[in-house]
Structure formats: structure tokens, C-alpha cells
Amino acid sequence: MTITELDAATIAARIAEGSLRAEDVASALLDRIAVREPVVRAFAAIDPDAVLRAARAQDAGPRRGVLHGVPIAVKDVLDTADLPTAMGSPIFAGHQPRADAACVALARAAGALILGKTVTAEFAFVHPGPTTNPHNPAHTPGGSSSGSAAAVAAGMVPLALGTQTGGSVLRPAAFCGVVGFKPSFGLIHRGGLKLMAESLDTIGIFARRVADVALLLPVLAGLPALAPAAPRPPRIGVCRVHPWALASQEARDVVEETAARLADAGAAVVDVTLPPSFDALLEVRARINDFEIARALSWEYHAERPRLSPRLGAAIEAGRGVTLADYAAAQAAAMAARAAFPAAMQGCDALLVPGAAGEAPEGLESTGDSRFQGVWTLLHGPALGLPVRRGVRGLPLGIQLVAPAGQDAALLDCGRWVDAALQPPG
Amino acid sequence: MTITELDAATIAARIAEGSLRAEDVASALLDRIAVREPVVRAFAAIDPDAVLRAARAQDAGPRRGVLHGVPIAVKDVLDTADLPTAMGSPIFAGHQPRADAACVALARAAGALILGKTVTAEFAFVHPGPTTNPHNPAHTPGGSSSGSAAAVAAGMVPLALGTQTGGSVLRPAAFCGVVGFKPSFGLIHRGGLKLMAESLDTIGIFARRVADVALLLPVLAGLPALAPAAPRPPRIGVCRVHPWALASQEARDVVEETAARLADAGAAVVDVTLPPSFDALLEVRARINDFEIARALSWEYHAERPRLSPRLGAAIEAGRGVTLADYAAAQAAAMAARAAFPAAMQGCDALLVPGAAGEAPEGLESTGDSRFQGVWTLLHGPALGLPVRRGVRGLPLGIQLVAPAGQDAALLDCGRWVDAALQPPG
Known part of the structure; x- marks a missing residue:
């Protein structure tokens, strides 16, 4: 090597x-x-x-x-x-x-x-x-x-x-x-x-x-080194999340294949459905994001507006239009979802979800669709992305393992087990 | 003027x-x-x-x-x-x-x-x-x-x-x-x-x-101008908070006098006692503070240690000694207290608490005791300080009005009423 x-x-x-x-x-x-x-x-x-x-x-x-x-x-x-x-x-x-x-x-x-x-x-x-x-x-x-x-x-x-x-x-x-x-x-x-x-x-x-x-x-x-736990087969919740239908067939296949491989390797694999209230969380995240970035870039907006990209200028203006009441409601919904997330895991060590909507899209104008990551960011917990295989266009496809806030070390232990289980034999 | x-x-x-x-x-x-x-x-x-x-x-x-x-x-x-x-x-x-x-x-x-x-x-x-x-x-x-x-x-x-x-x-x-x-x-x-x-x-x-x-x-x-509510006599909770005994007699007198003046002016004034779990919040705040500032100043600590004050250097070292488990427990306690605070207000528009432990201490080496402000910072709600009168040494004494997170506009409405009620007649 x-x-x-x-x-x-x-x-x-x-x-x-x-x-x-x-x-x-x-x-x-x-x-x-x-x-x-x-x-x-x-x-x-x-x-x-x-x-x-x-x-x-x-x-x-x-x-x-x-x-x-x-x-x-x-x-x-x-x-x-x-x-x-x-x-x-x-x-x-x-x-x-x-x-x-x-x-x-x-x-x-x-x-x-x-x-x-x-x-x-x-x-x-x-x-x-x-x-x-x-x-x-x-x-x-x-x-x-x-x-x-x-x-x-x-x-x-x-x-x-x-x-x-x-x-x-x-x-x-x-x-x-x-x-x-x-x-x-x-x-x-x-x-x-x-x-x-x-x-x-x-x-x-x-x-x-x-x-x-x-x-x-x-x-x-700024913490002491992590002490990895002894490897043990984790309990994995396969979560066909809200925007599941927006994922490519391949992205969904990779989740299903991974679930089968992990089960073969000894993991307990169950289906997990998140509460219906979680369906609104992408919108909740967008509202919080828009409100906050509009304020974050106040100096750039007022002093250097011509040098902001049109898309960012428009996003700032959208964020300035979000009312405090709507922002506060979004923050309250986010807090409620964070509080509900541990129980929604149904005893799983991690949820298994698509890494992205599919292979990287062609073209450099867009960085792609954030809807497969945004909810986990909003929930404040750890998310670990692992590459799994190539897709039809020869580009990588991967999965994410996610968990509630504070479960970083445990998710990395789980991820290490999953990483090993997904390595090619030999 | x-x-x-x-x-x-x-x-x-x-x-x-x-x-x-x-x-x-x-x-x-x-x-x-x-x-x-x-x-x-x-x-x-x-x-x-x-x-x-x-x-x-x-x-x-x-x-x-x-x-x-x-x-x-x-x-x-x-x-x-x-x-x-x-x-x-x-x-x-x-x-x-x-x-x-x-x-x-x-x-x-x-x-x-x-x-x-x-x-x-x-x-x-x-x-x-x-x-x-x-x-x-x-x-x-x-x-x-x-x-x-x-x-x-x-x-x-x-x-x-x-x-x-x-x-x-x-x-x-x-x-x-x-x-x-x-x-x-x-x-x-x-x-x-x-x-x-x-x-x-x-x-x-x-x-x-x-x-x-x-x-x-x-x-x-970054919000539209506040529309002040029509003045109405508020409901004020006099809160003889956890470190009450640490306040000077004068600081306590100012709270009691203010309560009496506000009642005379038409406010509903009641006693409010916070849940016993709130007694630990100063310690909770200190632990969160120490953990976070130790990380905040990582560059200064590693690259410029000799130019930090001895007190700050020591605080950073204390913060590096706080375990992640203790920090996480402190954050959980803070979140629980924030969630409990609205009900603990017992229907009051604001709690009335001392502005500080007393008059400004003599000497410039210390900026004074933060124990009368720290809990409200931890609770994430608005706090409004108003000067009331001079103390025996001729220095100002004041009060704070505090409320749960999100109640900023309402607290300012209440504060305006209180400010008017505390102005000298004529």
C-alpha cells in the first residue's frame, strides 16, 4: 500500500x-x-x-x-x-x-x-x-x-x-x-x-x-482518547425515512443490501418508523437555517452585497422574511423531536439510512440534495457515513448510521463493527 | 437636559x-x-x-x-x-x-x-x-x-x-x-x-x-420594531432565590421595597419559590462554563499561554479536567430546568430578584460575584436590570426582572410598566 x-x-x-x-x-x-x-x-x-x-x-x-x-x-x-x-x-x-x-x-x-x-x-x-x-x-x-x-x-x-x-x-x-x-x-x-x-x-x-x-x-x-468497546453485533434499525421516495432505486438498494449483509454478519436488524411528526423536520430545519443565516451574514449583506452570489443573496432575503413566531415554532418543533428521538430508536444502536439521494449528480453547479442529511443535523445527534459500493455510473454509494445526541462513542463502536462487516472477505 | x-x-x-x-x-x-x-x-x-x-x-x-x-x-x-x-x-x-x-x-x-x-x-x-x-x-x-x-x-x-x-x-x-x-x-x-x-x-x-x-x-x-402592548399592571413573583442569604441586607431591602412600590402602583405581587432542583444550577452553569471556555481558548492556551492571565490559565486547566460525562449531565440538568421554568413562574409575567449581591465592591481586582445573574443566563430567558436607588456607600442598587426564554417582548412591556412605576413622582 x-x-x-x-x-x-x-x-x-x-x-x-x-x-x-x-x-x-x-x-x-x-x-x-x-x-x-x-x-x-x-x-x-x-x-x-x-x-x-x-x-x-x-x-x-x-x-x-x-x-x-x-x-x-x-x-x-x-x-x-x-x-x-x-x-x-x-x-x-x-x-x-x-x-x-x-x-x-x-x-x-x-x-x-x-x-x-x-x-x-x-x-x-x-x-x-x-x-x-x-x-x-x-x-x-x-x-x-x-x-x-x-x-x-x-x-x-x-x-x-x-x-x-x-x-x-x-x-x-x-x-x-x-x-x-x-x-x-x-x-x-x-x-x-x-x-x-x-x-x-x-x-x-x-x-x-x-x-x-x-x-x-x-x-x-479536547477529550481523552476513546476506549473502543469490545466488538458486539449491534441492533440496527432500517429507517425508510420521509424522503425515501426521493432516493434513487440504487440508493435504496444499497440500504437494503447493507441491512442483509449486517444481518448475515450477526446484527439484529429491525424496521424502524419514525413518528409522523418527523415528516415536517426538513421544513423545520429549512426555516431555522434561513432565519439564522440571514442574520449571520448581516455585514456581508449590508457592506458587500454585490459580491454575494445571487443564490445566497436570495436566501438571505428569504430568511429576513421569516417571522420570529415561525422561527420560534420551528425551534420548539426541533426541541420536541430531539426529545422524542431516543425513544423512536426502539432500542437500536443506530438507524441505517441512505447516505445521499444516489450517486453524485452530473455537473458542478449544484452540490446536490441535502434532504437525506438535514434531519439528522437538526436532531443534533451523531451521523456516520460509510461508502458501500459503486453505482451504475461508477460513482460511490453509501449509507449513514445515525443516533441521538450524546451517542458519539457508541455510534463509532457500532460503526467500527459495521465497517468490518462490510469489508470484502479476505 | x-x-x-x-x-x-x-x-x-x-x-x-x-x-x-x-x-x-x-x-x-x-x-x-x-x-x-x-x-x-x-x-x-x-x-x-x-x-x-x-x-x-x-x-x-x-x-x-x-x-x-x-x-x-x-x-x-x-x-x-x-x-x-x-x-x-x-x-x-x-x-x-x-x-x-x-x-x-x-x-x-x-x-x-x-x-x-x-x-x-x-x-x-x-x-x-x-x-x-x-x-x-x-x-x-x-x-x-x-x-x-x-x-x-x-x-x-x-x-x-x-x-x-x-x-x-x-x-x-x-x-x-x-x-x-x-x-x-x-x-x-x-x-x-x-x-x-x-x-x-x-x-x-x-x-x-x-x-x-x-x-x-x-x-x-434583525426583526421589525416591537409594538409595545398597552400598559397593564403585571403579575410579579418575588423570588428569594437560592443565594438570597449571600445578598447584602440592602440588596434584599431593595427587592422588598420594590415589591411594595409595585403593589402600591397596582401590580399583583406574589411570592414564588423555585423548585429545589434549581439550587444546583449555579454549579451546573459553572461546569458548563469551565468545560466550554477551556476548549474555546485552545489556540490561546497552546500558542500564547504566557500572555493569558494566571486566573484564566487556571480556569482553562480546571475546564480541561471536567469529564464529558459531568459536562453532559450538566447540560441535561440545564435543559430540564429550562423546560421546568415556565411552570415555575406560577403565572407571573416576571420574577423580581436582586440585581446583584449589593453595591459595587471596593477595588478593581474583582468584577464582583456573578451568582445573582448566572442562573438566569443558564435558563436562556430574558433578564432586565433596573437601577432603583443608592446604597449606604452612595453606589447604585438595582433589581432584575427575569422570564423564560422567548418572553423578551413581554418582559420589556412589563419592564416599561415597572420602570414608570419606579420613577419619582412628578
Whole structure:
């Protein structure tokens, strides 16, 4: 296996044991980027010389933590003290923050090497950047964390940070065929993130394997390493969610096939139907999102309106039209659904739902449909996306495992079992 | 009445009718600042020439909104595109943000004139800045929004923005003898605020009268102007809260006197006792606060540790020691208390509680005891502070009116009635 195919845990272990240098890793990834970046266009800012200097310094210096020497890419809505943070907007072109975002600082303190900033849709909303899908450049990589998903998928970096307000981590993870994770709301501090819908915005992770998510998550949360539970077959609830009919036949097939494979591997697999009130949650999320982003971008709207994309300008105006009463009702509905979600799980460790509506759509104008991720974002619980197989057009198809807020460690234990069960035999 | 004594609504009305120019207002306030600032030290950054230029431009230009020409001061943890934002820390000395915080942009868009940045305790925590109490410079103005409270109290500005995570708006308002208001959590978007304890941080207001809070709040929230309800005698619950015994005799007397005056004026006044589970909420708030601020300041802790105050460094280390299980239990207790709070109000429009533990303590080393404000911050509802009278040392004493989340407009209606009832006759 080449360095560009290694997962983060393996890289960390080899650097720790001395069989690999941080410089070798950085150098291999930079070579890979030089080859792939002209087509994939995953990076908004990268300084190869600085990366190599930092890697050499890590090889020469003391071990800083569990990610010592492991490269990580950072979505360009998170501040970095040594790279500009343009947020996918010409308004912030070349903007250099004074400090790292809290999660970036925590990753650095654990020894991670910040490889570069990745392309985001404008302010992590919908207007896309130039990134293409590494599996077919005529197709979207998904968004808004487009560059992070594509960089991991293209072998440019083993780990990347994203953010999700609707489906901005889990959808690009599905479209690009990598592991995606959105933790419980509030688990990773958002200091240094450009806040948009602040009751929804959540920092998330792209990786090659579930074990890498489990390695990075406690670092970003400022917590001790997770102690994985002994593997046990989980109880999985197959959930043919509200927008099920909007999913492609293939996306639905992947859920059904996965359920059958997990049952074969020993999981208890049951059908779970969410309460009818959950059918309204996509609309609830949209109302909260619109209200909050309209206020988030007050400076941009009043001082820099001509440099906002037409779509974002229109979304801000829509959000300004949402009444406080409607917003408050949406927040109350969200709180009620969060309270009802644990019981709705019917004793399952995770719900199994489609990763996205189907393969990544053709074209780069749209980052795709967020309706298969948005409800789980609203519910504030963890969501783990796993790639499963290719579809008819040769692009990845995946599933999500979701759980109520606070169940991050348990969902990762479940996900590790599922990940192993889904690996090809041998 | 001189210009420096006018409330914001009066200034706005006189500018709108043409009987006062924005330049006259700015000029009078700058003169006042020149006299008082050497002792009060309320400002972290101010550019008098730029203020006068902006005021003249407003006099010459079209009316922008309900705050046209009204000066407002901004706590130095909120970003401003035209003034540095140092956050009370040498680490950010001279730091110039690219953009305004969302609420600052909304105030500007409504015509407000940003007068300057006000002194904050280090990162809105406890290590104080140089501000003194305008009523006696040997006493603290309270904090962390020290400069905002002092500037309003000293006649330097009619309105100011603050933030509250524990008691950082309501305590300095009480100590300086001005109106303070902390809205419901989430009502004012926090984009461009230095996030600390992000499940508690709330942007608030300092003013001379309740009507000014009602004028500014919808501007900051991006909402239409509030339509005041017809005055009606409210139902007031006198709440001898958990730390009642920690309040000075005078602070308790002020609550009892106020209750009697409101009853005389026609309010229904009843005793309200909160559920016993609420006694733990100060500890719950402290645990959430410590956990979150430790993560918020990850970059400062890892990159700039020697330039953090010893108290803040110690608080970060305490917060790093809080387990995720303890933090999650605290969040669950907070959510349960928020859910229980409306019923605990026993039909009252507002609870009447002490504004602070007593008069502002002597000395500038401590900003005082946050135990009379912290529970209401944790409960996420609005809190309105009103000055009532002077204490034995000649410093202000006040009360707070508090209500459950979402009751902002109703609490301001109630507060306006109370404010009128507490004015001296004639």
C-alpha cells in the first residue's frame, strides 16, 4: 500500500515507531496533490514548502501527541493562523486570521500537520467552488465541504475537517466515497468557525476508516482518547425515512443490501418508523437555517452585497422574511423531536439510512440534495457515513448510521463493527 | 437636559425631526468622554475624528433607519471592521478584524454610529481591565462588560453592547446604575463574537431607559420594531432565590421595597419559590462554563499561554479536567430546568430578584460575584436590570426582572410598566 492510501491511524503508528517520517508522508501527499489537483481542485490555500518545513520540524522535535506528523486538511471556513481563510467568498479573498480555530489548535497540539485549506461552497452554503468529484470530474463532489471530501477521496490527505449545517459533511462523503462523521452538536467547540445557522452548524470529519474518526474526534473535542468497546453485533434499525421516495432505486438498494449483509454478519436488524411528526423536520430545519443565516451574514449583506452570489443573496432575503413566531415554532418543533428521538430508536444502536439521494449528480453547479442529511443535523445527534459500493455510473454509494445526541462513542463502536462487516472477505 | 443625559429614543426622534444633528450629539459625547475618560477608562479604542466625520456624513445623507445618528458603544469582544478588537487580551492588541460582527452590522444598517470599543475583562471572563465605577473610581464597575456599563453610566454614550455568559451584562448594569438587558439565548446572532462558553454566551444591551432597549433589541435581532402592548399592571413573583442569604441586607431591602412600590402602583405581587432542583444550577452553569471556555481558548492556551492571565490559565486547566460525562449531565440538568421554568413562574409575567449581591465592591481586582445573574443566563430567558436607588456607600442598587426564554417582548412591556412605576413622582 502506498503512503497516499494509508489511513491516519497507520500513519501515526508508523511515525511513532520510527518506520516512517512525517516528511515522507508530507512529501508523498504533496506529490499526489501535484498530480491530481489540476483536475480535482480541492485546495483553496496550500503552501508546500511550509508543509515540508513543518514536517521536518516534527521529525526533529519531540512527539506532541496521538496525531504526531499526521497531515490534515481544513475546510476554508475554519480560521488558520498561518493560511488565509477566504470562506469561498471573494469578499474574504486573502483574509488572514490572527488565530487558529479552536479545533485546529487542538489538532495541532496533538501533533497534526495542517496540510492546507480546502474549498468550501460560499460561506458553507450552496454556491459551489471549483472542486470536482475525484471519481469523475464531470460530477459534483457534493458540498459544502467539497474540497475536504475530495482531498481524502483523491489520496491527497488521510483526514480533513468539514462543517455541516444541512448535509455538508455527510453528502460529500457519500458522493466521494469516504467516511464522513458529524458529531453531536456542541461536542466540538466552534470558536474560529464562520457561524452561519448557529443552532445547527457542526464541525465534522472526513477519513478513510471509522477508526480514524475515533482517533481524531476526541482530539478535536479536547477529550481523552476513546476506549473502543469490545466488538458486539449491534441492533440496527432500517429507517425508510420521509424522503425515501426521493432516493434513487440504487440508493435504496444499497440500504437494503447493507441491512442483509449486517444481518448475515450477526446484527439484529429491525424496521424502524419514525413518528409522523418527523415528516415536517426538513421544513423545520429549512426555516431555522434561513432565519439564522440571514442574520449571520448581516455585514456581508449590508457592506458587500454585490459580491454575494445571487443564490445566497436570495436566501438571505428569504430568511429576513421569516417571522420570529415561525422561527420560534420551528425551534420548539426541533426541541420536541430531539426529545422524542431516543425513544423512536426502539432500542437500536443506530438507524441505517441512505447516505445521499444516489450517486453524485452530473455537473458542478449544484452540490446536490441535502434532504437525506438535514434531519439528522437538526436532531443534533451523531451521523456516520460509510461508502458501500459503486453505482451504475461508477460513482460511490453509501449509507449513514445515525443516533441521538450524546451517542458519539457508541455510534463509532457500532460503526467500527459495521465497517468490518462490510469489508470484502479476505 | 443636556445631550449627554438624553436617552436614545429621544436622540433618534430629535435627529429625525431635524431639531438635533448627529454631529451635535457626537460632539457633545466626545466632549464628555474627554472630561471623564481619564478616570473612568471605559474605552479600549475610539477615534474621535472618524466619529465626527461619520456623524457629519449621516447629517448630510439619507436617513438609514430607526437609530439614524444615535451613538452606540461596542464591547471589545465583538468584531468591528473599522476599529481594532483586542478582547481585553495582550494577545490581540491591535488586532483589526475584516468585518463587523453581525449585530454591529445590523446596528450600523439602522443608522447607529459606532462611537468606540469598550473595555472588557480578558476574553469576557474575570481578569479586569482598567475601567472604574463612574460613581466612585475606587470601586469596580462590574464586568466583564465593564466599559459598556461605565460609558452609559458616565454619560459618554446612550447605548452600548455587552455580552453575558455568567453575569457580564446584568452585574455591571447594577453596579453602574443603568438599565441592562440580556435577551433570550439565540435571539441576537453571535457571528463576529469571540465565542467562549458557546451554550451560554449572549449579546446584551446597556441603556438609560427600558424604551431604549425595546428600540435597539429588534434592530440587533434583525426583526421589525416591537409594538409595545398597552400598559397593564403585571403579575410579579418575588423570588428569594437560592443565594438570597449571600445578598447584602440592602440588596434584599431593595427587592422588598420594590415589591411594595409595585403593589402600591397596582401590580399583583406574589411570592414564588423555585423548585429545589434549581439550587444546583449555579454549579451546573459553572461546569458548563469551565468545560466550554477551556476548549474555546485552545489556540490561546497552546500558542500564547504566557500572555493569558494566571486566573484564566487556571480556569482553562480546571475546564480541561471536567469529564464529558459531568459536562453532559450538566447540560441535561440545564435543559430540564429550562423546560421546568415556565411552570415555575406560577403565572407571573416576571420574577423580581436582586440585581446583584449589593453595591459595587471596593477595588478593581474583582468584577464582583456573578451568582445573582448566572442562573438566569443558564435558563436562556430574558433578564432586565433596573437601577432603583443608592446604597449606604452612595453606589447604585438595582433589581432584575427575569422570564423564560422567548418572553423578551413581554418582559420589556412589563419592564416599561415597572420602570414608570419606579420613577419619582412628578
